[in-house]
Amino acid sequence: MACQGLQGGETVASLKRESESLRKKLEEERKKLSDIELNQVAEKIEVLGPLSIKTRRVLKGHGNKVLCMDWCKDKRRLVSSSQDGKVIVWDAFTLNKEHGVALPCTWVMACAYAPSGCAVACGGLDNKCSVFPLSLDKNENLSAKKKSVAMHTNYVSGCTFTSSDMQILTSSGDGTCALWDVESGQLLQSFHGHTADVLSLDLAPSETGNTFVSGGCDKKANIWDMRSGQNIQSFESHESDINCVKYYPSGDAFASASDDATCRFYDLRADREVAVYQKDSVIFGASTVDFSLSGRLLFAGYNDYTINVWDVLKGTRASILFGHENRVSRVRVSPDGTALCSASWDNTLRVSWAAYL
Amino acid sequence: VLPRMSSKAHGSNNIAHARRTVQQLRIEANIDRIKVSKASADLMNYCSEHARNDPLLMGIPASENPFKDKKHCTIL
Numbered sequence: 001m002a003c004q005g006l007q008g009g010e011t012v013a014s015l016k017r018e019s020e021s022l023r024k025k026l027e028e029e030r031k032k033l034s035d036i037e038l039n040q041v042a043e044k045i046e047v048l049g050p051l052s053i054k055t056r057r058v059l060k061g062h063g064n065k066v067l068c069m070d071w072c073k074d075k076r077r078l079v080s081s082s083q084d085g086k087v088i089v090w091d092a093f094t095l096n097k098e099h100g101v102a103l104p105c106t107w108v109m110a111c112a113y114a115p116s117g118c119a120v121a122c123g124g125l126d127n128k129c130s131v132f133p134l135s136l137d138k139n140e141n142l143s144a145k146k147k148s149v150a151m152h153t154n155y156v157s158g159c160t161f162t163s164s165d166m167q168i169l170t171s172s173g174d175g176t177c178a179l180w181d182v183e184s185g186q187l188l189q190s191f192h193g194h195t196a197d198v199l200s201l202d203l204a205p206s207e208t209g210n211t212f213v214s215g216g217c218d219k220k221a222n223i224w225d226m227r228s229g230q231n232i233q234s235f236e237s238h239e240s241d242i243n244c245v246k247y248y249p250s251g252d253a254f255a256s257a258s259d260d261a262t263c264r265f266y267d268l269r270a271d272r273e274v275a276v277y278q279k280d281s282v283i284f285g286a287s288t289v290d291f292s293l294s295g296r297l298l299f300a301g302y303n304d305y306t307i308n309v310w311d312v313l314k315g316t317r318a319s320i321l322f323g324h325e326n327r328v329s330r331v332r333v334s335p336d337g338t339a340l341c342s343a344s345w346d347n348t349l350r351v352s353w354a355a356y357l
Numbered sequence: 358v359l360p361r362m363s364s365k366a367h368g369s370n371n372i373a374h375a376r377r378t379v380q381q382l383r384i385e386a387n388i389d390r391i392k393v394s395k396a397s398a399d400l401m402n403y404c405s406e407h408a409r410n411d412p413l414l415m416g417i418p419a420s421e422n423p424f425k426d427k428k429h430c431t432i433l
């Protein structure tokens with residue numbers, strides 16, 4: 001790249017000193033506003049009663065590890081993707097497989113349902129993200145209509161449609177995130193700042209404006225402005241790779257899951273970590289997180305095959321869900337908050353909900 | 358096609374990288390922040406306002422099919 005020489009008085013050393021003093025200032029500013037801890041403020045609210053969340057459906061059909069899943073806006077269909085290249089669209093109520101497509105690559109790490117419910121996107125080791133329109137004709141060969149949209153120089157770890165079927169946002173092992181036009185495949189914006197593989201991204205809830213959060217192997221979680229490509233805020237408190245990031249339903253905060261066996265909660269307006277969800281008995285990496293509708297519960301899937309349900313405000317564990325026979329790769333709450341779907345390396349997906357007699 | 362991440366910083370890239378870091382930190386250091394007490398109160402308010410409509414928290418009747426369309430009362 002065309003490189004500018006040093007500007008008046010500037011040396012690499014002086015720039016390094018300035019960045020050190022800015023980092024210190026950042027820490028001081030954040031500390032000044034830490035007048036109390038979230039869990040202390042939450043002491044006055046009632047402890048949660050026992051939760052009656054149980055697995056009610058098991059979706060069998062994948063021949064290998066299920067790596068990702070996403071709910072359709074209709075709240076009952078979902079799409080899942082697997083290590084063996086298969087992508088399946090299910091009706092979670094009838095357990096019917098409505099569509100299936102085999103990608104030519106293995107490790108389809110990312111899949112997403114389009115807002116219209118008429119298409120799915122998926123990607124992985126092929127370094128691409130492709131969109132498949134879903135046909136009403138079950139016999140139609142979905143692969144024939146495949147549209148390659150995103151092109152990265154390393155694996156695609158995450159993808160999501162934005163507010164419409166027209167744009168997708170991807171995260172990649174190449175260290176970047178990118179926004180693409182589905183119709184033309186054109187790159188609309190790229191997001192640079194992570195210094196290692198980006199493993200996850202999540203779009204802010206629509207009321208909050210055009211931002212998204214990403215997390216990766218550099219242990220950082222970054223907030224981005226979608227229009228300018230600017231990295232607005234950055235959080236670095238995890239001690240290992242961040243595997244998953246998810247916004248709190250109000251859009252004012254987000255949670256992260258990490259190989260350091262903790263999940264953390266960051267408030268965007270306070271610009272700092274406000275909770276750490278951990279236990280001495282929880283020693284395996286957390287791979288995935290999602291919030292319940294009210295934001296009170298945080299579901300987190302771990303490499304020890306369990307799902308811990310955390311009380312977001314009090315910082316304690318509210319429940320633990322067993323059942324999977326291998327790592328939990330993804331947890332997602334359905335769009336109306338009724339059900340939790342978990343995907344696992346045990347080749348199954350489980351759908352759970354809370355019921356009372 | 359996006360350029361692959363380079364893990365090595367070459368001589369001339371050091372300056373550009375250092376300058377970018379300083380610019381980025383300036384942006385981050387200068388944003389407006391609120392106190393954790395206020396942020397916490399707002400998070401708690403959001404949870405309590407939406408708790409009664411949270412089916413995983415409250416549960417649904419065992420006889421009900423969770424996948425059928427529901428008619429909600431929404432608080433305006």
